[in-house]
Amino acid sequence: MTNRTEARPEAVTSFIDAARILFQSPRLPVGGRAVASRVFERLQTVSNDGKRHSERYPVCKWIAPALAKLIDEPTPMGDAARAIIVLEPELGQARRTSGTNGSAHYIDNHVNAMICGPGGTESRYDVQLGFTIMAPETRYPDHGHPPEEAYVLFTPGEFRQNDGDWFDPGIGGGIHNAPNAIHAVRSHAEPFLAIWCLLIEK
Numbered sequence: 001m002t003n004r005t006e007a008r009p010e011a012v013t014s015f016i017d018a019a020r021i022l023f024q025s026p027r028l029p030v031g032g033r034a035v036a037s038r039v040f041e042r043l044q045t046v047s048n049d050g051k052r053h054s055e056r057y058p059v060c061k062w063i064a065p066a067l068a069k070l071i072d073e074p075t076p077m078g079d080a081a082r083a084i085i086v087l088e089p090e091l092g093q094a095r096r097t098s099g100t101n102g103s104a105h106y107i108d109n110h111v112n113a114m115i116c117g118p119g120g121t122e123s124r125y126d127v128q129l130g131f132t133i134m135a136p137e138t139r140y141p142d143h144g145h146p147p148e149e150a151y152v153l154f155t156p157g158e159f160r161q162n163d164g165d166w167f168d169p170g171i172g173g174g175i176h177n178a179p180n181a182i183h184a185v186r187s188h189a190e191p192f193l194a195i196w197c198l199l200i201e202k
């Protein structure tokens with residue numbers, strides 16, 4: 001069921017408003033900014049079937065440490081960080097269990113937290129907007145998916161696309177994944193947090 005008139009919680013609005021700015025950073029590839037602008041256009045309409053995932057995973061203890069350096073910043077990144085902390089009890093949490101080359105215990109050491117998307121705080125099916133949290137020293141498996149995707153980093157961390165080299169786009173930087181492109185991320189000494197958005201083709 002879609003409810004287009006339902007009010008959107010203030011923290012969801014804050015997160016969307018901040019993320020919209022972050023995904024237009026010139027530090028993102030042009031393709032990442034382009035897919036994000038289509039995602040945020042759809043997010044102007046509220047859509048929520050209320051089917052939020054209720055599972056909670058212990059790796060979420062890393063969210064606050066990952067955001068600690070940003071939490072007092074008077075910037076869109078600080079706004080997004082503060083919204084994530086408010087939304088933590090209402091995130092839709094899920095874990096990837098498929099893919100190759102993931103580190104030992106990677107399933108326990110990561111969570112994909114949905115804010116706007118299937119099973120998320122605002123559960124909907126036309127876009128995905130949320131973030132991945134990983135414990136230190138974790139390698140997320142190589143994977144691909146049909147929806148096009150953009151990421152923005154909130155912490156140090158490295159990405160790999162297809163058979164390329166690992167690289168760190170830097171905090172506030174990001175990447176773009178074309179449909180079905182193989183990609184992975186990994187953390188080192190610090191926890192990893194990156195926000196992502198995906199456009200679901202209708």
Ligand SMILES: [Fe+2]
Nearest residue numbers: 143145149183
């Ligand atoms: Fe992905």
